[in-house]
Amino acid sequence: MNRTFKASVVENKKLINNHYLITLNPAVKIRKPKPGNFFMVAVDTGLDPLLKRPFSVHRWIDGNFQLLYRVVGKGTKILSEKKPGNVLDILGPLGKGFPAPKKNRQVILVAGGLGVAPVFSMAENIKNRAPLLFYGTKTKKSLLLIDEFRSLGIDPTVSTDDGSFGTKGNIINVLKRYLTRNSLPVTRYVLYACGPEVMLHALSHLATEYKLKGYIAMEQNMACGIGTCLGCVVKTRKGHKRVCKEGPVFPIEEIVWD
Amino acid sequence: MPKKKNIDLKVQIGKLKLKNPVMTASGTFGYGDEYAEFVDLNTLGAIVVKGLSLKPKQGNPPPRIVETPSGMLNAIGLQNIGINSFIKKKMPFLRECKTRVIANFFGDTIDEYVKAAEKLSSVNGIDALEMNISCPNKQSGWIIFGTDPKVTYKVISAVRNSTNLPLIVKLSPNVTDISHMARVAEDAGADALSLINTLSGMAVDIQTRKPKLANITGGLSGPAIKPVAIRMVWECSKKVNIPIIGMGGIISSDDAIEFLIAGASAVAIGTANFIHPGITAEIIKGIRNYMSSKGISSVKEISGSIKC
Numbered sequence: 001m002n003r004t005f006k007a008s009v010v011e012n013k014k015l016i017n018n019h020y021l022i023t024l025n026p027a028v029k030i031r032k033p034k035p036g037n038f039f040m041v042a043v044d045t046g047l048d049p050l051l052k053r054p055f056s057v058h059r060w061i062d063g064n065f066q067l068l069y070r071v072v073g074k075g076t077k078i079l080s081e082k083k084p085g086n087v088l089d090i091l092g093p094l095g096k097g098f099p100a101p102k103k104n105r106q107v108i109l110v111a112g113g114l115g116v117a118p119v120f121s122m123a124e125n126i127k128n129r130a131p132l133l134f135y136g137t138k139t140k141k142s143l144l145l146i147d148e149f150r151s152l153g154i155d156p157t158v159s160t161d162d163g164s165f166g167t168k169g170n171i172i173n174v175l176k177r178y179l180t181r182n183s184l185p186v187t188r189y190v191l192y193a194c195g196p197e198v199m200l201h202a203l204s205h206l207a208t209e210y211k212l213k214g215y216i217a218m219e220q221n222m223a224c225g226i227g228t229c230l231g232c233v234v235k236t237r238k239g240h241k242r243v244c245k246e247g248p249v250f251p252i253e254e255i256v257w258d
Numbered sequence: 259m260p261k262k263k264n265i266d267l268k269v270q271i272g273k274l275k276l277k278n279p280v281m282t283a284s285g286t287f288g289y290g291d292e293y294a295e296f297v298d299l300n301t302l303g304a305i306v307v308k309g310l311s312l313k314p315k316q317g318n319p320p321p322r323i324v325e326t327p328s329g330m331l332n333a334i335g336l337q338n339i340g341i342n343s344f345i346k347k348k349m350p351f352l353r354e355c356k357t358r359v360i361a362n363f364f365g366d367t368i369d370e371y372v373k374a375a376e377k378l379s380s381v382n383g384i385d386a387l388e389m390n391i392s393c394p395n396k397q398s399g400w401i402i403f404g405t406d407p408k409v410t411y412k413v414i415s416a417v418r419n420s421t422n423l424p425l426i427v428k429l430s431p432n433v434t435d436i437s438h439m440a441r442v443a444e445d446a447g448a449d450a451l452s453l454i455n456t457l458s459g460m461a462v463d464i465q466t467r468k469p470k471l472a473n474i475t476g477g478l479s480g481p482a483i484k485p486v487a488i489r490m491v492w493e494c495s496k497k498v499n500i501p502i503i504g505m506g507g508i509i510s511s512d513d514a515i516e517f518l519i520a521g522a523s524a525v526a527i528g529t530a531n532f533i534h535p536g537i538t539a540e541i542i543k544g545i546r547n548y549m550s551s552k553g554i555s556s557v558k559e560i561s562g563s564i565k566c
Contacts, residue, residue: 004296004536042533047328047481047509051533091535221323223330224532226296228288228308230334231323240316240337 003094005030009086010064012079015144018071019114020080024088025064033057033065034097035121036194036217036249040225041067042089043078051223052091053079056118056194056248068117068144094225095248098122098192098215105190107131108214109154110203112171112195116144118217122192127152131192134178136171136199140164172202179210186210191252193217201257214252218243265549266556267542269303269524271501272449274386274424276303276358276524279557280514280542283505283528284309284362284388284428285334289348290355296535301542303524304358307344309390311364312374314340324461324470329480329507330529331459333473336364336393341377353383360426362388366396368413372420379421387423389414389448392430392455392477404430404455410439411446418447426503428452431483431490440494452503452526453494454487480529481507488520495521495562509537511544518560 007024015021033039040052053075059066071080082088098118101107109131111119116135123131133156137143140160149156158166159174167174179186191214193203200216207214220243222232227245234243235256241247267278281304287293290305299305317337324331339347341363352359361378365371371389378384391404391413398406403413414427427443429436431454440451456477461470469475487506495502504522508514509530517525530537545557554560 002295004534049325050328050480050529051325051330089534221321221325223323223325223332223529224535226292226535228286228292229323229332229532230285230308230317230337231320231332233317233320233322233337235319240320 002028003030004089004091006087007090009082009084009088011084012082014080015068016141019068019142019144020071021058021066021068022079022082023061023064023066024090026090027087029063031093032060033093035125036095036097036118037093038095038225038248039065039067039090039092040094041079043075043082045089049075049078052089052225054222054225054244056121056217057093058117058121059124060121068114070114091225095244096246098217098249101126101129101190101192104188106184106188108175108189108191109133110171110175110191110193110195110199111135112199113137113142115193115195115199115217118194119192120145120148123149123152123154127154133157134171134175136160136174136195138162170199170202172199172206175203176206186212190214191216193252200255204252204255204257207252212252215249216252216255217248218250218255219248264555265546267546269557271386271426271503271524272424274358274449278303278542278545279518279524280538280545281360281503281524281526282306282531282538283526284390286528286531289344289352291348291351293531293535297539300356301539302357303542304360304385305352305355306360306362306388306526307348307352308338309336309362309364310338310341310344310374310378311336312341312370312377314338314343319472321470321472322476324476326459326461326478327482329478329482331461331471331476331478332456333471333476335473341374345381349381349383358385359383360386360388362390362428364390364393366394368397368416371413372416375417375421379423384423386426387417387421388426388428388452389417390428390455392428392432402430402432404439405433407439407442410442414443414446414448424449426450426452428455430455431486432458436490437493437497440498444498444500448500450501450503450523451494451498452505454483454490454506457483457486479507481509483507484513488516491517491522492520492564508541509533511541511548514541514545515548515560518557519562519564521562521564523558523561
């Protein structure tokens with residue numbers, strides 16, 4: 001199935017400050033993306049911005065897909081101005097997604113900030129496994145998808161940096177307290193996480209400390225999305241690996257942090 | 259304007275015959291196989307593979323790329339799988355492609371260049387070599403091979419003596435007078451020139467005041483550099499008698515034709531492959547359409563046809 005296609009904008013909705021949810025309808029049948037997969041989106045047809053931008057898949061609904069994004073620069077600003085009916089050039093789905101959890105494992109989802117986009121996709125996929133969700137953001141106003149998680153039967157454990165919602169502080173500490181109080185053997189848990197690098201780094205320390213296994217979705221600047229520009233590498237125990245090809249999802253113990 | 263049915267896209271780069279003038283620029287097309295699902299590789303004039311060294315290279319730490327207006331900076335650091343793995347893992351696929359395979363290579367020392375050239379020359383299915391001289395020379399204080407004319411001459415002639423394959427030298431634009439370097443390369447025995455490699459550049463994050471690339475500086479590519487590349491192709495084409503492969507920001511057949519008119523015999527598509535993985539085939543089609551609409555029968559008629 002060809003992975004280069006055009007898709008028309010069905011809806012491009014502002015959720016909260018700077019955060020948008022875009023629904024895209026592919027002009028041709030495309031492969032159903034897995035949680036953790038991503039699409040390269042050309043926000044415009046001109047020369048500036050030049051490159052497509054990677055966005056992880058948020059939801060797949062009856063052949064349409066949704067991307068959740070934050071306006072951070074020129075490209076995402078242009079994307080936020082797209083109207084229903086506008087057509088975008090897209091490449092994907094790309095990359096290795098989250099693997100399915102083994103039977104009998106208690107899934108712990110960990111999301112930080114916009115990392116909630118692919119984590120939600122994973123939650124939706126495994127909702128019958130009663131996953132736990134630990135979700136941290138800066139402030140109450142930047143929380144996303146709380147109702148949507150609840151409708152999947154997941155009650156999120158939330159922390160905010162300023163304490164305006166849930167526990168004050170970072171979500172990894174909240175998770176740590178949960179683990180110290182909890183009686184399941186650590187081998188019964190499996191982590192699935194996406195969020196800012198600082199959060200993933202802290203999570204990897206926690207995983208080492210508690211001997212937890214799991215998977216994290218990494219981010220990196222990239223030009224092509226198909227493994228040839230070699231721009232998106234991250235340091236791993238087996239040398240540089242490409243986020244677009246060997247990732248974006250990596251076993252948590254594989255990443256080497258600076 | 260009369261339309262001609264027989265369009266001849268064939269070009270010759272020294273002894274190397276290509277079915278059309280459109281090649282891929284090294285470092286933007288992997289080892290070819292990554293693009294097979296997006297473009298019929300058999301339609302390409304040539305595939306120039308990612309730069310190879312004797313031993314595999316890990317490259318620079320990330321972040322390695324950053325987008326800039328109409329372009330991008332990269333500091334990949336010549337990451338590659340090494341010549342041995344390339345021969346074993348990638349050549350079986352490339353050998354089956356009905357196109358020319360050009361192996362781009364580099365070294366840290368003249369000796370490494372020679373050994374790499376010798377090794378690649380013995381491989382069945384490699385049709386030509388492209389030397390990257392835009393890398394630092396370990397033996398002379400990491401000065402770029404391609405910026406010191408004496409070293410440039412020395413390394414090219416050493417490689418020339420170690421291969422019978424057509425030898426293409428990819429020139430660095432980061433010099434005062436590229437046409438002088440072009441003459442040096444020709445004198446040293448190059449069969450053709452590729453120009454231009456990326457322009458040295460830099461970008462800074464004003465919030466953190468840190469360079470946007472871990473390597474601090476990187477190579478600028480994309481449409482932003484096209485006018486510089488066209489000028490350099492034009493200047494060099496007047497000074498040398500060997501063919502020039504023009505590259506630098508080509509993203510359409512119009513761009514490719516511009517390079518041909520300015521003096522290139524063939525062109526290579528680089529950064530555009532990242533944006534539109536099927537672009538090479540579209541550019542070939544576009545050149546054909548241009549020739550057809552202008553009544554041009556051979557693409558060779560376009561090369562160097564600039565009126566000035």
